[in-house]
Amino acid sequence: xxxxxxxxxxxxxxxxxxxxxxxxxxxxxxxxxxxxxxxxxxxxxxxxxxxxxxxxxxxxxxxxxxxxxxxxxxxxxxxxxxxxxxxxxxxxxxxxxxxxxxxxxxxxxxxxxxxxxxxxxxxxxxxxxxxxxxxxxxxxxxxxxxxxxxxxxxxxxxxxxxxxxxxxxxxxxxxxxxxxxxxxxxxxxxxxxxxxxxxxxxxxxxxxxxxxxxxxxxxxxxxxxxxxxxxxxxxxxxxxxxxxxxxxxxxxxxxxxxxxxxxxxxxxxxxxxxxxxxxxxxxxxxxxxxxxxxxxxxxxxxxxxxxxxxxxxxxxxxxxxxxxxxxxxxxxxxxxxxxxxxxxxxxxxxxxxxxxxxxxxxxxxxxxxxxxxxxxxxxxxxxxxxxxxxxxxxxxxxxxxxxxxxxxxxxxxxxxxxxxxxxxxxxxxxxxxxxxxxxxxxxxxxxxxxxxxxxxxxxxxxxxxxxxxxxxxxxxxxxxxxxxxxxxxxxxxxxxxxxxxxxxx
Numbered sequence: 001x002x003x004x005x006x007x008x009x010x011x012x013x014x015x016x017x018x019x020x021x022x023x024x025x026x027x028x029x030x031x032x033x034x035x036x037x038x039x040x041x042x043x044x045x046x047x048x049x050x051x052x053x054x055x056x057x058x059x060x061x062x063x064x065x066x067x068x069x070x071x072x073x074x075x076x077x078x079x080x081x082x083x084x085x086x087x088x089x090x091x092x093x094x095x096x097x098x099x100x101x102x103x104x105x106x107x108x109x110x111x112x113x114x115x116x117x118x119x120x121x122x123x124x125x126x127x128x129x130x131x132x133x134x135x136x137x138x139x140x141x142x143x144x145x146x147x148x149x150x151x152x153x154x155x156x157x158x159x160x161x162x163x164x165x166x167x168x169x170x171x172x173x174x175x176x177x178x179x180x181x182x183x184x185x186x187x188x189x190x191x192x193x194x195x196x197x198x199x200x201x202x203x204x205x206x207x208x209x210x211x212x213x214x215x216x217x218x219x220x221x222x223x224x225x226x227x228x229x230x231x232x233x234x235x236x237x238x239x240x241x242x243x244x245x246x247x248x249x250x251x252x253x254x255x256x257x258x259x260x261x262x263x264x265x266x267x268x269x270x271x272x273x274x275x276x277x278x279x280x281x282x283x284x285x286x287x288x289x290x291x292x293x294x295x296x297x298x299x300x301x302x303x304x305x306x307x308x309x310x311x312x313x314x315x316x317x318x319x320x321x322x323x324x325x326x327x328x329x330x331x332x333x334x335x336x337x338x339x340x341x342x343x344x345x346x347x348x349x350x351x352x353x354x355x356x357x358x359x360x361x362x363x364x365x366x367x368x369x370x371x372x373x374x375x376x377x378x379x380x381x382x383x384x385x386x387x388x389x390x391x392x393x394x395x396x397x398x399x400x401x402x403x404x405x406x407x408x409x410x411x412x413x414x415x416x417x418x419x420x421x422x423x424x425x426x427x428x429x430x431x432x433x434x435x436x437x438x439x440x441x442x443x444x445x446x447x448x449x450x451x452x453x454x455x456x457x458x459x460x461x462x463x464x465x466x467x468x469x470x471x472x473x474x475x476x477x478x479x480x481x482x483x484x485x486x487x488x489x490x491x492x493x494x495x496x497x498x499x500x501x502x503x504x505x
Contacts (some may be wrong), residue, residue, distance in 0.1 A: 147391025
């Protein structure tokens with residue numbers, strides 16, 4: 001079960017908020033306070049145009065400003081480099097008003113032309129950024145601090161994407177060297193002399209960043225610790241001040257005296273992607289898909305595989321987002337008898353054989369459990385091993401009718417576009433559904449206040465159609481040294497941001 005492209009959304013740090021600077025070429029450590037964070041992977045590139053998400057996101061947001069920012073408590077969009085924005089009535093033209101007087105750390109002005117150049121470069125550079133900006137038709141600098149973006153069709157997720165990597169703005173003078181040497185206008189600048197690529201990255205405060213009080217530490221160190229045990233040991237031994245660790249390590253965390261907060265993690269479950277029954281005809285039947293949902297013991301699997309560190313989920317949208325409906329999580333209780341009845345009603349009283357892929361990279365103990373439970377209701381699972389380097393390629397190429405997968409839900413429009421829409425990459429058979437298309441067309445042109453109920457209607461419909469059999473959302477732990485750091489977050493906040501870290505003294 002490969003992790004999704006944003007699998008690090010709850011590990012270590014993900015969002016750092018916007019960063020606006022008045023220009024500086026070098027940073028200085030003004031008060032000696034250093035924050036050392038553990039991150040679950042190395043940074044893959046410093047170039048926003050190439051597109052880097054997941055664990056790389058925290059690195060990039062230390063040095064770059066984004067056009068908008070995401071409020072981690074409720075997923076609303078707030079100003080960043082853009083102080084205001086507006087759409088025309090058809091919602092195909094977005095006008096951004098930029099902050100005045102901003103410069104990059106190399107002294108280059110951060111104006112409308114710099115923003116246009118960055119977005120245009122993202123559109124023409126193969127990678128994730130190009131994919132998520134695909135709805136953009138043209139970008140114009142219509143004034144020193146005004147940018148006009150014309151869309152091929154309405155894209156409700158664009159403002160969200162502009163708060164992520166696609167909206168990070170780099171100095172045009174540094175385009176040629178951004179992969180290894182970032183130049184932005186963020187709260188920090190990368191100290192190359194104090195950095196060991198692949199293991200540890202040191203940042204010092206950008207002294208002319210316009211909101212220095214938001215970032216209490218003058219020096220930041222990010223350590224790449226991809227091994228879970230190494231990350232836990234680093235936190236317990238004091239090598240890092242804070243980081244993300246699996247929920248199963250809670251006893252170690254508590255005995256080690258670390259402060260912690262439980263954070264939502266990956267959604268684990270089965271993706272029933274052959275909705276029209278091209279490879280597996282029974283999956284075209286609604287009652288068969290619903291039988292699979294009733295036939296999997298989510299609570300039992302949670303205890304057996306993740307030691308109970310998670311919460312039941314029967315929906316793919318994230319808790320805290322507009323489309324999330326808490327009551328949907330009880331839609332498919334474990335009920336083998338009902339599952340058998342549904343199979344019989346669908347015309348499969350004796351069950352059927354289902355070929356699924358398996359791999360040994362992530363939670364291999366899950367596969368025999370799934371086979372055993374589905375076997376109890378008459379679905380005979382036959383596994384075909386897949387090499388770890390071919391997982392995503394085969395899963396998203398329509399090679400298998402269903403597969404076990406882990407996914408981190410983020411913004412509702414992005415998620416719906418990926419796994420519900422006909423052209424979504426996580427809808428590999430590109431099955432169209434008129435209800436999905438109707439609702440997404442309405443969401444695309446709806447006002448912000450109207451989208452929540454529409455997303456909930458879309459979510460409810462997807463759950464009823466049983467295109468997925470989600471089991472649970474895993475729980476991760478955000479841990480920190482309570483004698484060194486305090487983490488200030490809202491009760492319902494989904495992510496920890498850099499500005500949430502404060503020194504104890």
